[in-house]
Amino acid sequence: MRIGELASRTGASVRSLRYYEEQGLLASTRSSSGQRHYTDGEVERVVFIQRLYAAGLSSRTIAELLPCVETPSVENSDAALERMVQERDRLSEYITDLVHTRDALDGLIAANRAHRKGLRTRTAMAG
Amino acid sequence: MRIGELASRTGASVRSLRYYEEQGLLASTRSSSGQRHYTDGEVERVVFIQRLYAAGLSSRTIAELLPCVETPSVENSDAALERMVQERDRLSEYITDLVHTRDALDGLIAANRAHRKGLRTRTAMAG
């Protein structure tokens, strides 16, 4: 498929897909006229890339991990595995923090709703 | 306390604290010479602001929610409460997504570790 289709299938913009390629996250074969072509498998790959971006990883970091995804061999898993574990832990801490923040928001929402009903509930901002 | 102390207590930079004030997230009283002074309570407030930033909220959004935090009154809770619920839900979706990503990373890590041991485990990138 061409880049436009990959974009619409993944939700990524055409611009972003070209950027991913520039960063070494995504490969494409080129037609004789220079247009990029992708296989169906790339859809999954792009979705995963987007996930990692959403998790706060940088292009550089993603680039380090991706080889390890497709082809787990001794060469690449050597350093990348450690990196992956490290990023997993960072993500886990981040999730914990976000859950705390959500809890705090829940507390605030409850307090405000209680206030609306004229109750006297006063707790908030705890984490 | 002055701005430097608030910074070191919260981990935010002095620059950031001034920026928070500029965005209407943080108030300060000024000494006759113009220096900012804060009460102990502001420490908690700054920490909460940092939490919200980490949760992906923008200054504008945080500014909308904060009045609702300190002083839950009918006037501000009117629209802000809805906004808060909306942000809570967005955050919740985000957390769910991150958990999926973490699971995917766990899968990859396991696959790579298995590979190291010569096993033939082949699953990854699922979400």
Place this chain on the structure above:
DNA sequence: CTAGAACCTCACATCCATGTCAGAGGCAAG
């Protein structure tokens, strides 16, 4: 053949929280 999408590259713009620097004033200790 032709019109209009879709694609190419290159390059500059944008957003937004922060960093950083310059020039000036404030304040405590020696």
Place this chain on the structure above:
DNA sequence: CTTGCCTCTGACATGGATGTGAGGTTCTAG
């Protein structure tokens, strides 16, 4: 008074993913 550190305002710099536009080529449908 002086030295040193903290603070002030203002402004420009940064990074990273993405938007956007120009100028040109390619593909597809009529």
